[in-house]
Amino acid sequence: MVVGEVAVETDVVVIGGGPGGYAAAIRLGQLGKSVVLIEKEVLGGVCLNRGCIPSKALIHTAGEYHKLSSLNKLGIQLPTEKATFHMPSWQTWKSSVVAQLNKGVDYLCQANGVTVVKGTATFLSSDRIGVETGGDFETYKFKQAIIATGSRPFIPSFLKTDGEYILDSTDMLALDEVPETLAIIGGGYIGMELGMAFAKLGSQVTVIEAAERILPQTAAHLSQEVLKQAKQLGMTIKIATKVEKTEVANGRVTLICTSEKNGSQSITAHKTLVTIGRVPNTGELGLAQAGVEMDERGNIPVTATGCTNKSHIYAIGDVTPGPALAHRATKQGIVAAEVIAGLPSSVDSPYVPYVIFTEPQIAGVGMTREEAELQGYKVKTATFPYRANGRALAMDEGEGFAEVIVDQESHLLLGMHVVGADASNLIGEGVLALELAARVEDVALTIHPHPTLSEVWLEAAEAVLGHAIHIVNKSKVAVSK
Amino acid sequence: MVEFKLPDVGEGMHEGEIVKVLVRRGESVQQDQPLLEVQTDKVNAELSAPVTGIIREILIAEGETVEVGTTLLVIDAGTDAKKEETKLPEKVVNPDKTVNFAPARADHRRSLATPYIRQLAREMKLDIELITGTGAAGRVTEEDLRQFSNRLQKSAPAKFPTTAPGNERLLEASTVGVETEPVVQPKTGSATRVATSSLGDIERLPLKGIRKKIAEHMVKSVTIIPHVTSVDELEMDQLRALREKLKPHADKRNIKLTFLPFFIKALVIALKEFPTLNASIDDRTNEILLKRFYHIGIATDTPEGLIVPVIKDADHKSIFQLAEEIDQLARLAREAKLTMEHITGGTFTISNVGPIGGLQATPIINHPEVAIISLHKMEKRWVVCEDEGVIRWMMNLSLSFDHRLIDGVTAVRFTNRIKELLEDPNLLFAEMV
Ligand SMILES: Cc1cc2nc3c(=O)[nH]c(=O)nc-3n(C[C@H](O)[C@H](O)[C@H](O)COP(=O)(O)OP(=O)(O)OC[C@H]3O[C@@H](n4cnc5c(N)ncnc54)[C@H](O)[C@@H]3O)c2cc1C
Numbered sequence: 001m002v003v004g005e006v007a008v009e010t011d012v013v014v015i016g017g018g019p020g021g022y023a024a025a026i027r028l029g030q031l032g033k034s035v036v037l038i039e040k041e042v043l044g045g046v047c048l049n050r051g052c053i054p055s056k057a058l059i060h061t062a063g064e065y066h067k068l069s070s071l072n073k074l075g076i077q078l079p080t081e082k083a084t085f086h087m088p089s090w091q092t093w094k095s096s097v098v099a100q101l102n103k104g105v106d107y108l109c110q111a112n113g114v115t116v117v118k119g120t121a122t123f124l125s126s127d128r129i130g131v132e133t134g135g136d137f138e139t140y141k142f143k144q145a146i147i148a149t150g151s152r153p154f155i156p157s158f159l160k161t162d163g164e165y166i167l168d169s170t171d172m173l174a175l176d177e178v179p180e181t182l183a184i185i186g187g188g189y190i191g192m193e194l195g196m197a198f199a200k201l202g203s204q205v206t207v208i209e210a211a212e213r214i215l216p217q218t219a220a221h222l223s224q225e226v227l228k229q230a231k232q233l234g235m236t237i238k239i240a241t242k243v244e245k246t247e248v249a250n251g252r253v254t255l256i257c258t259s260e261k262n263g264s265q266s267i268t269a270h271k272t273l274v275t276i277g278r279v280p281n282t283g284e285l286g287l288a289q290a291g292v293e294m295d296e297r298g299n300i301p302v303t304a305t306g307c308t309n310k311s312h313i314y315a316i317g318d319v320t321p322g323p324a325l326a327h328r329a330t331k332q333g334i335v336a337a338e339v340i341a342g343l344p345s346s347v348d349s350p351y352v353p354y355v356i357f358t359e360p361q362i363a364g365v366g367m368t369r370e371e372a373e374l375q376g377y378k379v380k381t382a383t384f385p386y387r388a389n390g391r392a393l394a395m396d397e398g399e400g401f402a403e404v405i406v407d408q409e410s411h412l413l414l415g416m417h418v419v420g421a422d423a424s425n426l427i428g429e430g431v432l433a434l435e436l437a438a439r440v441e442d443v444a445l446t447i448h449p450h451p452t453l454s455e456v457w458l459e460a461a462e463a464v465l466g467h468a469i470h471i472v473n474k475s476k477v478a479v480s481k
Numbered sequence: 482m483v484e485f486k487l488p489d490v491g492e493g494m495h496e497g498e499i500v501k502v503l504v505r506r507g508e509s510v511q512q513d514q515p516l517l518e519v520q521t522d523k524v525n526a527e528l529s530a531p532v533t534g535i536i537r538e539i540l541i542a543e544g545e546t547v548e549v550g551t552t553l554l555v556i557d558a559g560t561d562a563k564k565e566e567t568k569l570p571e572k573v574v575n576p577d578k579t580v581n582f583a584p585a586r587a588d589h590r591r592s593l594a595t596p597y598i599r600q601l602a603r604e605m606k607l608d609i610e611l612i613t614g615t616g617a618a619g620r621v622t623e624e625d626l627r628q629f630s631n632r633l634q635k636s637a638p639a640k641f642p643t644t645a646p647g648n649e650r651l652l653e654a655s656t657v658g659v660e661t662e663p664v665v666q667p668k669t670g671s672a673t674r675v676a677t678s679s680l681g682d683i684e685r686l687p688l689k690g691i692r693k694k695i696a697e698h699m700v701k702s703v704t705i706i707p708h709v710t711s712v713d714e715l716e717m718d719q720l721r722a723l724r725e726k727l728k729p730h731a732d733k734r735n736i737k738l739t740f741l742p743f744f745i746k747a748l749v750i751a752l753k754e755f756p757t758l759n760a761s762i763d764d765r766t767n768e769i770l771l772k773r774f775y776h777i778g779i780a781t782d783t784p785e786g787l788i789v790p791v792i793k794d795a796d797h798k799s800i801f802q803l804a805e806e807i808d809q810l811a812r813l814a815r816e817a818k819l820t821m822e823h824i825t826g827g828t829f830t831i832s833n834v835g836p837i838g839g840l841q842a843t844p845i846i847n848h849p850e851v852a853i854i855s856l857h858k859m860e861k862r863w864v865v866c867e868d869e870g871v872i873r874w875m876m877n878l879s880l881s882f883d884h885r886l887i888d889g890v891t892a893v894r895f896t897n898r899i900k901e902l903l904e905d906p907n908l909l910f911a912e913m914v
Contacts, residue, residue, distance in 0.1 A: 344603035376535065412593070435595065439618055
């Protein structure tokens with residue numbers, strides 16, 4: 001290893017090329033800063049290479065494949081042979097999607113004057129960073145730094161992943177065949193998304209969740225719809241159940257679980273996916289040398305501008321406390337870049353939407369009813385079911401509902417949540433409405449195109465006001481005391 | 482339910498302006514947690530919760546002036562929202578999960594504004610949470626930002642909060658002194674819109690807060706006291722040299738040594754020799770009160786306006802002690818942490834406008850005192866010394882005095898004495914007690 005004597009000077013180093021890091025680097029380039037973006041693997045981070053994009057590619061494929069069985073009802077006659085799914089071809093297609101996006105990010109970095117360095121970065125001091133680039137060691141001297149090293153799956157020691165039988169989400173998305181039986185430890189959004197996709201592709205899936213219900217991060221009545229579907233897909237869901245031990249023998253994994261209700265039981269599957277959370281990649285960064293503080297979970301606390309306890313070092317994305325979501329990382333990245341360039345930016349919005357690509361999808365923004373009441377609001381809420389929406393029925397997607405939560409006094413929108421087909425796209429309207437400080441009347445009085453799923457918002461808003469057209473209103477408006 | 486009323490926070494105050502409401506409806510508060518900031522006769526006071534509970538009603542608005550005894554808030558005592566929270570069906574979250582969808586608390590009690598308006602507010606360095614929206618459903622509009630910004634720029638005592646990198650709020654000091662302040666049409670209530678007249682744009686602004694107090698005080702002072710101002714000029718070279726010599730010693734003790742402590746010392750010596758200048762007139766009994774204590778007010782420019790903290794018993798304090806105390810008081814003043822104690826009981830006031838500039842002024846006497854000195858810019862001037870033109874560090878000094886009690890001759894003798902002591906600081910030390 002050659003130790004570089006001369007440090008390359010730059011305005012800003014960005015460590016990590018995920019959706020947080022590359023967005024920050026590009027924005028800094030736009031703002032005329034000299035930027036070095038350090039990435040030890042491939043640009044795009046978890047999101048592009050083994051998170052959002054690959055998982056959504058799989059979910060889309062599984063959805064299409066699954067639909068085939070219901071096409072008959074729509075009058076589409078398929079050949080009598082059963083359709084088959086060839087996972088290696090899917091991998092090829094997925095890789096091409098990811099590669100195209102990688103190239104795009106790479107090109108945009110270049111076009112904005114960002115120097116991309118491939119290597120693993122560690123802080124040497126509060127203004128120097130060392131990068132190991134396969135045998136070489138380079139140092140960079142910076143005025144500001146942005147930490148965007150993201151997160152990795154949390155795997156407790158007794159569950160050691162082996163890449164063959166016990167897998168993390170990355171391994172799972174790299175499989176070349178659909179496992180016959182699949183056990184999933186963790187019924188959070190990644191577990192449920194992948195579990196449902198594999199169930200649609202033909203796996204016999206069992207989900208083991210320690211909490212009282214699946215998707216414990218969302219409101220219960222929303223996750224209920226997903227549970228219904230999971231059962232229809234033939235999935236087995238074990239709630240309030242903990243995995244104590246795993247054993248691999250004869251090409252199978254056996255999970256020893258306990259639950260208060262059923263005592264000890266064992267589940268055997270060809271593969272086991274562990275998705276019980278993610279941990280920030282901060283341990284190996286040499287943060288102590290830079291004087292950057294972490295909390296007890298290894299997250300780096302930051303202000304609304306992304307500033308750490310060191311005013312010239314910023315942190316964004318999954319390494320900061322808060323929901324680990326790509327769009328949050330990107331927003332934080334752009335804000336940090338702008339603040340460094342002297343612009344008055346801030347991540348001051350409480351409206352970080354979430355999207356879960358289960359069957360049906362769940363998406364939401366703002367407060368749930370419970371959260372609003374906890375904050376002292378008197379709320380009115382109303383829901384509008386998909387089955388009363390013409391377009392939903394015409395798409396054979398009658399499951400789900402849209403829910404609108406408003407402040408009883410001012411009629412301001414407090415939260416919008418939707419579970420059902422295309423919820424992920426529908427929530428865009430919700431985010432915009434909340435950001436624009438809309439009242440429920442604003443949504444109700446806006447002409448929504450017909451026939452579309454977006455009409456569920458219109459009708460839910462009208463239902464709050466007691467005059468939805470396509471449902472009977474009577475006592476349907478829930479008013480909290 | 483506990484009704485929280487405006488208490489009498491200062492000596493017999495009868496009203497106060499609500500400067501800031503620190504809590505929101507529905508918020509749970511702990512006993513002694515600050516609830517409101519009120520502005521009374523030149524003091525900013527923070528009122529804190531008498532009980533633990535939930536804020537049920539907020540009956541006042543920021544900027545409102547209310548009388549002592551008015552109910553400000555209603556607190557639902559004994560209920561602790563945090564406790565309520567735990568009673569609600571708890572969200573079961575796997576402790577290992579770092580992924581949580583619950584977004585940063587979506588608090589809708591923040592100002593209603595679109596993202597663009599928020600960005601604009603940050604660019605204009607305005608705290609959007611302080612702005613009352615006039616748009617649909619109370620949204621803050623671009624025009625509201627402009628109005629608010631104009632109001633801040635034109636009224637010196639207004640706060641200038643900014644969202645700086647790191648989100649700290651900075652307060653920008655106003656640099657305008659009382660005497661040079663443009664006259665603002667007194668008017669209560671909220672600002673009215675810019676009206677275009679044939680003379681040009683005129684904006685009406687409410688006269689409130691410290692500015693209102695200052696205005697009232699000034700009117701009272703000039704209506705009661707027949708002011709006369711006399712101006713003199715001091716040669717500062719020797720004092721400058723002395724200060725340079727003492728500075729390293731002060732630095733060692735972490736003391737910021739300015740000229741002001743020397744002035745206070747000289748002033749106190751002169752006041753002892755001219756007792757009518759350290760006096761007041763009891764207007765009801767027509768008596769002169771000669772004070773045998775020397776509490777020197779120092780007019781201090783703060784973001785809230787001109788405030789006069791008082792150095793008590795200045796005659797018993799050393800130059801270094803005075804310097805330390807001035808520094809301390811100025812800091813408290815800037816941070817709006819002065820209490821009634823700090824700003825009352827003065828016997829004579831010094832207004833130090835020197836650092837800003839100006840040749841001479843008519844400082845207005847801080848009633849019921851009978852005189853005030855203002856110190857002006859120190860600068861090099863051509864002067865004649867023993868028939869020769871030389872360059873010297875010179876400084877003007879203006880003394881306004883109450884002509885009911887003090888004659889012109891006395892006043893000039895008084896300033897002559899100060900001049901003598903400062904031009905030759907050895908004399909100052911010889912006379913010092
Ligand atoms: C299966 C799955 C599905 C997901 N689906 C969604 C979704 O639908 N929607 C959503 O919003 N989010 C989703 N996420 C989460 C999303 O991927 C993350 O929130 C997002 O990638 C975080 O971005 P980031 O920039 O903080 O870090 P990352 O994307 O984790 O990028 C960090 C980068 O830093 C690099 N790095 C780390 N340490 C160093 C070092 N020392 N030196 C140099 N480089 C380093 C890493 O190689 C990596 O490329 C999903 C995640 C997974 C795992």
